[in-house]
Amino acid sequence: MVNNDSIIYIVDDDHSVLEALSSLVRSIGLDVICFSSADAFLQQLPQRRHGCLILDVRMPEMSGLDIQKILNEKHHKLPIIFISGHGDIPMAVQAVKEGAIDFLTKPFREEEILSAIRTALKIDLIASEQHHEQDLIRRRYASLSEREKQVLPFILKGYLNKQTAIELGISEATVKVHRHNIMIKMETRSLPEIVRDMGKIGR
Incomplete structure (x- = not known):
């Protein structure tokens, strides 16, 4: 249930993590766009397209949770997978409560992140189909x-x-x-x- 049009967005200030994750994601045939800062990602906020966001929790200037809050305020429904170098349970609870798909603590196994990506893409595809159906109904109503x-x-x-x-x-x-x-x-x-x-x- 993975759409070949999907893009995996990765935001992490650690370049070694960006390289490792982007290589892993490309190995299963998916496109990747990497950002080394929250600002860089938000300035190029992607339009509606199949995919998901892998987001580091702790970054300089703006945290992953701050990005999540901004996306929610903009009603941008890109599914989020959080990654963290710390086992911060309260932070994980808050992230999931605000709609995150998963919260993984570094170092995580490759299969863990790939499984989370597959789940996120399934959720995104279902949401996309629902969005399309709602648009049809609104046009009929109009x-x-x-x-x-x-x-x-x-x-x-x-x-x-x-x-x-x-x-x-x-x-x-x-x-x-x-x-x-x-x-x-x-x-x-x-x-x-x-x-x-x-x-x-x-x-």
Whole structure:
């Protein structure tokens, strides 16, 4: 379940770690981009693309946790694998609580980091598919007329056409037409399906 388009971003101020990790990742056929500082990474913050971020916890000026916080604030969902030269349990707990995929203490075995990368890429691919689906639903919703957008909440609440007509001050026949058009434009065939889809975009 690894996408060949994936990129592994590595941020660590230790050049020997960058070289070792980049060589290991390339050995399994994945692209790597390395950064020796938090600033360098943030200045070239990658656009949405399949991949994950391997991030050193302790770096000069800005910690890995600081980077994680910035990415979360920007809603940048690149999965993060933390690496640390210290067995800092409170730091690990905080990192995972904020969404990190794993927290590995140096020195770690090659298979440990590769396993973490595979897990991160699976999670990223699933998130990417969900993001794509949400975009489709939002585009379908945007295609509705203003009146159809007024009718839709009543459909989601399970109102009968007659009840919706009374609420909106229009005829029941008009509600039926709008309901039919909504189902076509939203590409749904049942009430549970449209409720599920709208829930995916928070409506």
